[in-house]
Amino acid sequence: MAETAGTRDKETIGVVGAGTMGTGVAHLFAAAGHEVVLVDTAEAALEKSRGLIERNVAFYPLVDASLPRLDPAEVTGRIVFSTDHGDLKTSDFVVENVTEKRELKEELYPLLDEICPPHCVFGVNTSAVSITRLAGRTGRADRVIGTHVMNPAPLKPLVEVIRGTHTSAATVERTQALFRSAGRDSIVVNDAPGFVTNRVMMLTVNEAIFLLHEGVADSAADVDRLFKDCFGHRMGPLATADLIGLDTVLLSLEVIHDSLRDSKYRPCPLLTRLVDAGLHGVKTGRGFYAYD
Numbered sequence: 001m002a003e004t005a006g007t008r009d010k011e012t013i014g015v016v017g018a019g020t021m022g023t024g025v026a027h028l029f030a031a032a033g034h035e036v037v038l039v040d041t042a043e044a045a046l047e048k049s050r051g052l053i054e055r056n057v058a059f060y061p062l063v064d065a066s067l068p069r070l071d072p073a074e075v076t077g078r079i080v081f082s083t084d085h086g087d088l089k090t091s092d093f094v095v096e097n098v099t100e101k102r103e104l105k106e107e108l109y110p111l112l113d114e115i116c117p118p119h120c121v122f123g124v125n126t127s128a129v130s131i132t133r134l135a136g137r138t139g140r141a142d143r144v145i146g147t148h149v150m151n152p153a154p155l156k157p158l159v160e161v162i163r164g165t166h167t168s169a170a171t172v173e174r175t176q177a178l179f180r181s182a183g184r185d186s187i188v189v190n191d192a193p194g195f196v197t198n199r200v201m202m203l204t205v206n207e208a209i210f211l212l213h214e215g216v217a218d219s220a221a222d223v224d225r226l227f228k229d230c231f232g233h234r235m236g237p238l239a240t241a242d243l244i245g246l247d248t249v250l251l252s253l254e255v256i257h258d259s260l261r262d263s264k265y266r267p268c269p270l271l272t273r274l275v276d277a278g279l280h281g282v283k284t285g286r287g288f289y290a291y292d
């Protein structure tokens with residue numbers, strides 16, 4: 001099937017999953033003037049997402065003065081919030097951001113393949129799941145690509161784009177053009193568990209949790225301050241883990257661990273304990289730190 005779309009200035013972007021990432025991705029594209037269809041199976045996630053986008057459209061320009069001041073109602077007015085995957089049928093490009101569970105993503109792709117028009121590209125936003133494997137669940141492996149967007153999406157200038165085994169050059173080009181239309185640059189890497197960023201990041205975060213777990217450091221704040229003040233990092237690894245979501249960190253480590261069968265990615269027991277206790281970081285109000 002020829003790749004015909006991607007020529008219009010404004011496209012319809014399907015965003016699947018309205019959690020931490022889907023909320024940011026929907027915000028990013030709606031703020032850039034695209035029409036967005038945001039789909040989540042949970043009505044509550046969609047409600048929360050609408051509130052967060054309204055708040056963040058007003059708030060982010062205070063954090064980054066280069067961002068335009070937009071009318072929150074106008075931005076959310078470009079987003080259709082829906083629990084029906086069938087509403088993705090008009091999408092030119094889908095960015096999928098559902099929970100980091102391989103089986104869940106594997107079940108979703110045949111459904112997306114059935115619903116979305118043939119020209120639609122599937123961008124997989126995942127921390128570690130294989131793009132090639134998900135592409136194999138569709139009849140359009142050349143139009144499936146990794147779009148690893150960082151958190152919070154409207155504030156991060158760079159996207160890690162992942163080329164699966166069958167991803168076509170045209171799909172790579174189209175994906176980069178779409179992100180450029182939202183003011184985002186991208187770097188293309190090849191498919192491997194955790195890609196470039198999370199192969200390093202998840203290991204670092206997990207090791208920092210081990211240092212707290214083993215009592216090498218007395219507190220999360222001590223670990224983070226060493227990274228901020230000694231190495232000039234903007235955030236320490238434990239605050240970063242809270243921002244990502246400790247549940248997502250654990251799931252990502254499990255995917256990389258399973259994929260590489262390398263014990264260095266085994267999740268720290270303290271991480272598992274925090275997740276079991278429902279302390280998932282910023283999104284639940286408590287993780288290594290407490291949040292309002």
Ligand code: NAD
Pocket residue numbers: 016017018019020021022039040041042045096097098099100101104108125126127128148149150151243244245248252
């Ligand atoms: P999250 O847990 O905050 O949100 C996931 C959302 O997906 C939930 O609202 C859930 O209801 C929804 N969902 C689950 N199954 C669905 C389905 N079949 N259809 C529609 N919605 C469904 O997770 P998140 O942190 O937003 O992560 C989403 C993806 O992005 C993961 O693959 C993660 O690895 C990746 N990612 C996360 C970060 C981060 O910092 N959190 C950064 C980059 C990439």
